[in-house]
Amino acid sequence: MEFDFTWVLLGFPIAFTLGWLASRLDLRQLRIENRQAPKAYFRGLNFLLNEQQDQAIDAFIEAVQNDPDTSELHFALGNLFRRRGEYERAVRVHEHLMSRGDLTQTERDRAQHALALDFLKAGLLDRAEIALRKLESTSYEEEARLALLSIYERSRDWAHATEIAAKLDSASHGSFSNRQAHYLCEQAIAAAASGDTDQALAKLQQAVSLAPASPRPLIDLAKLQNQLGRHQDAFATLRQLEKTAPQALPLAAGLLGNIAQQSGQQQAALALLQTHYADMPSIDVVEAITKLDADAATPRDHYLQHLEREPSLVAAAKWIAGEKLGDAHQQNLVQRALDKATKPLMRYRCAACGFEATQHFWHCPGCQAWDSYPARRIEEL
Numbered sequence: 001m002e003f004d005f006t007w008v009l010l011g012f013p014i015a016f017t018l019g020w021l022a023s024r025l026d027l028r029q030l031r032i033e034n035r036q037a038p039k040a041y042f043r044g045l046n047f048l049l050n051e052q053q054d055q056a057i058d059a060f061i062e063a064v065q066n067d068p069d070t071s072e073l074h075f076a077l078g079n080l081f082r083r084r085g086e087y088e089r090a091v092r093v094h095e096h097l098m099s100r101g102d103l104t105q106t107e108r109d110r111a112q113h114a115l116a117l118d119f120l121k122a123g124l125l126d127r128a129e130i131a132l133r134k135l136e137s138t139s140y141e142e143e144a145r146l147a148l149l150s151i152y153e154r155s156r157d158w159a160h161a162t163e164i165a166a167k168l169d170s171a172s173h174g175s176f177s178n179r180q181a182h183y184l185c186e187q188a189i190a191a192a193a194s195g196d197t198d199q200a201l202a203k204l205q206q207a208v209s210l211a212p213a214s215p216r217p218l219i220d221l222a223k224l225q226n227q228l229g230r231h232q233d234a235f236a237t238l239r240q241l242e243k244t245a246p247q248a249l250p251l252a253a254g255l256l257g258n259i260a261q262q263s264g265q266q267q268a269a270l271a272l273l274q275t276h277y278a279d280m281p282s283i284d285v286v287e288a289i290t291k292l293d294a295d296a297a298t299p300r301d302h303y304l305q306h307l308e309r310e311p312s313l314v315a316a317a318k319w320i321a322g323e324k325l326g327d328a329h330q331q332n333l334v335q336r337a338l339d340k341a342t343k344p345l346m347r348y349r350c351a352a353c354g355f356e357a358t359q360h361f362w363h364c365p366g367c368q369a370w371d372s373y374p375a376r377r378i379e380e381l
Helices: 006-049 053-066 071-083 087-099 105-122 125-133 141-154 158-170 177-193 197-210 215-227 231-244 246-263 266-279 283-292 301-309 313-320 328-345
Strands: none
Touching (some): 071 105, 105 125, 125 141, 177 197, 177 215, 197 215, 215 246, 231 246, 246 283, 266 283, 283 301, 283 313, 301 313
């Protein structure tokens, strides 16, 4: 039987025509889909620029439905949900992204980071911690560590905070030695409260070695040494404070005066405080000098000398408190009025957020900033 080449010659044009028609149908469908998705996408961008987030979310949902394989649309939609506070929906979007098998490693890391932010914003700190820990050795490692540091500070998990701060410090992302010193001081306070004074002393000495110019480790160490009856050691520690962080001496002036009286170092402490006051006048230092200067005929005159250098209602009130007016009732009225007027001045103010408090904080309870409270009170700023 001979093969008929006529059918082959007829089949080529027919196959070509059918292939061409199929390709045209596919191209047409692709054009329709591509036209719909960008249209919804750009409409969403327009709504975002006009700060119309509700309409933007609707537009991005439509775009995702038209083109479910586009990861960028999912990221945009998830971020929008997070910004609106719809954290559950944001988590669902980013978890859906994480479940896809066609994501590149870069996109998967990005989705993991977005998911961690969702948990963090929602206040789910335990889930945020797990998500952030998975970003080790990725391009988001530094951001993840900073977020973890914030979590551990908020939860007062000082041991883990020390671990993360050490990693950030060793990775040359700025100096975190002061932060680590604060964390060690917090651990020392907890150890001392539980009766483990040896561990508390070790933590404080480690903090001093780690951040020798930081005032807190020295002040906390002197307090603990004084409580343990090691007054000479405590006095030597505060002498070191005057050398390494003299600007912080007003915070320890009262403590220095008490330690000096218990250790018989009144004259040495008085000389140290007077030398410091000559360079950096402060009401707290004046008060400590007044208590230590037993040789002065009228120790209150130190307040008058302070008034000659700086106008201070607090110093004036403390000087008047020792004056004897003719009428005791009138003196009580005047003194009560002065005490009320000076009370708001005996405050510390955070330089970062302006939060005011009657005591000095190393860690601002308002904005969570470290070392944002100056050593001098409001009246002296």
